[in-house]
Amino acid sequence: xxxxxxxxxxxxxxxxxxxxxxxxxxLRGLPGMSEDTxxxxxxxxxxxxxxxxxxxxxxxFERTPLYANRSRRFLFLLPSQIGLNSAxxxxxxxxxQHRLTDAGHKVELLFVPEELDGAAGWEPWAAKxxxxxxxGLFLSPNLKEAVERRLIELPVPAVMLNFPPVGANLDSxxxxxxxxxxxxxxxxxxxxxxxxxxxxxxDTVRGFTVRWHSYLTALEAAGLQAEPEHCxxxxxxxxxxxxxxxxxxxxxMRPTAFVCATQHAVVRLYTACGATGQRIxxxxxxxxxxxxxxxxxxxxxxxxxxxxxQATGYRAVERMLWRIANPAAPxxxxxxxxxxxxxxxxxxx
Numbered sequence: 001x002x003x004x005x006x007x008x009x010x011x012x013x014x015x016x017x018x019x020x021x022x023x024x025x026x027l028r029g030l031p032g033m034s035e036d037t038x039x040x041x042x043x044x045x046x047x048x049x050x051x052x053x054x055x056x057x058x059x060x061f062e063r064t065p066l067y068a069n070r071s072r073r074f075l076f077l078l079p080s081q082i083g084l085n086s087a088x089x090x091x092x093x094x095x096x097q098h099r100l101t102d103a104g105h106k107v108e109l110l111f112v113p114e115e116l117d118g119a120a121g122w123e124p125w126a127a128k129x130x131x132x133x134x135x136g137l138f139l140s141p142n143l144k145e146a147v148e149r150r151l152i153e154l155p156v157p158a159v160m161l162n163f164p165p166v167g168a169n170l171d172s173x174x175x176x177x178x179x180x181x182x183x184x185x186x187x188x189x190x191x192x193x194x195x196x197x198x199x200x201x202x203d204t205v206r207g208f209t210v211r212w213h214s215y216l217t218a219l220e221a222a223g224l225q226a227e228p229e230h231c232x233x234x235x236x237x238x239x240x241x242x243x244x245x246x247x248x249x250x251x252x253m254r255p256t257a258f259v260c261a262t263q264h265a266v267v268r269l270y271t272a273c274g275a276t277g278q279r280i281x282x283x284x285x286x287x288x289x290x291x292x293x294x295x296x297x298x299x300x301x302x303x304x305x306x307x308x309x310q311a312t313g314y315r316a317v318e319r320m321l322w323r324i325a326n327p328a329a330p331x332x333x334x335x336x337x338x339x340x341x342x343x344x345x346x347x348x349x
Contacts, residue, residue, distance in 0.1 A: 072135035080111040087293035095313025176335040180305035181214035183340040192349030193257040198231040200261025257285040285346040303343030
């Protein structure tokens, strides 16, 4: 039987219709191309089993098996109240599934009930789904903290796709939202904006708390004064009532720009502007911090940080396989860097 031909850089380039130089740059993480092109290159390389010499040397150095000697069973835990209605959670799941399949493993989706907090409900649920017999757990964002804590305490390797709680003994992978916020504020300040209003929750989940504190830090770094009473930190309530409260704060603060922390915040702001005859970016500039899957189709060419959602799923799988091969190594919190898309929703004053 003839031996299969080894896949080369030139094979990938020909299949993608790109130059070998572009493919090489994409695989080495160098700039000079769109994120879509980079993802196409990386996905094809994984499907064809192609690795650069640097990748192979790195995996061998970190004692991570290049190929699976047996198929492992992993669980991806998702809050049942969110389900697959969240574009963000779906994108994370798909990237984890894709990378694990390429590595010869399988992942099962497991919905975590919202009311699962007491020991009476937790123990039979955990036993039913054989959590302790899984090879590893991927913990998605927005899990209830009580359940999240129980999952972390299980004697099973776990990787959190979120900002970890203090003292958590597990690995985590997430995008660097603090740096992304700094980039957003810098864009607004360089465009002449000094009065910037924050819209979004601050304490419902850890990720939102990190965004709020990053906003305060970014304003301070820019030499601007942060005034929480001038921000819209609650998104609940009827649309008309929210618009009234928003308008009162706008008339006091006279902001020229908004930072929206969530998709819901973008919708609230856009609706309020429309109801009061204001336009973005003619009257106000806007940047949003939600990942691309959640903002897709919401507003054309929205200014936003390019949060690496797909890369987060891939990196989480790599960290999981590394953890299994290196169980005694210290835990790590990995922050992935993203660029800023200036978009068309920020005007220069």
